[in-house]
Amino acid sequence: MGQRLAFDARVLLEEVCYVFHRVRARGWHHGWVHVKTCAINVGVRVMNRCVRNPRVSCPCCGWQGYGFYWVDCGAFVVPWVECPHCHAHERWRLMRLFLDRRPPAFIKRDSGVVLHFSPEYHITSFLEALPNLRCIATDYTPHMVLGRGIPGVQADIQHMPFPDACFDGIFCLHVLEHVPDDGMGLAELRRILKSDGEAVIMVPFMMEWPGTVEFPAPDPDQFDHVRGYSPLDFKERLVGFDVEEIFPLDVMSPAEAVRHQIPLDSQIIYLCRRKKV
Numbered sequence: 001m002g003q004r005l006a007f008d009a010r011v012l013l014e015e016v017c018y019v020f021h022r023v024r025a026r027g028w029h030h031g032w033v034h035v036k037t038c039a040i041n042v043g044v045r046v047m048n049r050c051v052r053n054p055r056v057s058c059p060c061c062g063w064q065g066y067g068f069y070w071v072d073c074g075a076f077v078v079p080w081v082e083c084p085h086c087h088a089h090e091r092w093r094l095m096r097l098f099l100d101r102r103p104p105a106f107i108k109r110d111s112g113v114v115l116h117f118s119p120e121y122h123i124t125s126f127l128e129a130l131p132n133l134r135c136i137a138t139d140y141t142p143h144m145v146l147g148r149g150i151p152g153v154q155a156d157i158q159h160m161p162f163p164d165a166c167f168d169g170i171f172c173l174h175v176l177e178h179v180p181d182d183g184m185g186l187a188e189l190r191r192i193l194k195s196d197g198e199a200v201i202m203v204p205f206m207m208e209w210p211g212t213v214e215f216p217a218p219d220p221d222q223f224d225h226v227r228g229y230s231p232l233d234f235k236e237r238l239v240g241f242d243v244e245e246i247f248p249l250d251v252m253s254p255a256e257a258v259r260h261q262i263p264l265d266s267q268i269i270y271l272c273r274r275k276k277v
């Protein structure tokens with residue numbers, strides 16, 4: 001009991017220090033967002049322990065409960081995002097159902113090589129279980145590709161160190177919003193993708209924005225994104241690809257979308273194949 005109290009006191013002290021530093025660095029609003037997020041998640045945690053009939057479940061790990069945790073996004077908080085057990089966010093829950101129920105063709109090939117940008121555990125673990133595929137991780141920052149248990153290559157998506165047409169599949173989720181020249185990055189994806197390969201692309205969307213906006217500098221209020229994509233014009237950027245848009249209801253029922261807490265409008269998978277020339 002004493003150890004538990006000491007642990008709780010240390011966690012509380014760390015949180016107070018974090019809020020203090022955040023208020024100093026970013027202002028009162030950012031401190032308030034963090035305090036609000038923590039308070040809400042304490043309530044969600046209590047409900048997850050108390051409620052006998054689970055109303056949500058995670059397709060990545062099977063966890064069931066009252067609700068997913070809310071996520072502190074700096075200037076704002078997003079509800080019902082993170083699985084308390086495996087930490088899967090909405091896009092990974094959608095991706096898991098997509099890969100299980102409507103997988104890209106390269107998943108079923110006898111053999112193939114897949115490039116995974118900014119390797120995420122929930123996708124990497126799925127790919128590692130497939131004996132027919134060899135997965136290579138890549139990211140701009142070395143710590144994202146080292147020690148991940150799969151071969152890793154530190155690289156800039158705008159200048160990839162791979163020969164033409166060498167990958168059967170590419171996963172590029174929530175990467176392009178960090179890339180200064182996303183057109184160059186997409187051209188590189190096209191170049192290294194086999195003619196019959198498929199690139200799986202997702203980006204975060206600013207749902208209320210009528211068009212994509214380039215930021216003058218990485219925005220610390222938006223996870224250092226260099227632009228905010230609008231769902232109304234993102235597809236136009238996928239030049240040179242035949243694009244299949246996959247929405248949550250293409251891989252699950254409305255009841256499942258509610259149960260897995262996956263928003264219907266903001267989560268879109270772009271399955272891209274090289275246009276025939």
Ligand SMILES: [Zn+2]
Binds near residue numbers: 058061062085086
């Ligand atoms: Zn989970």
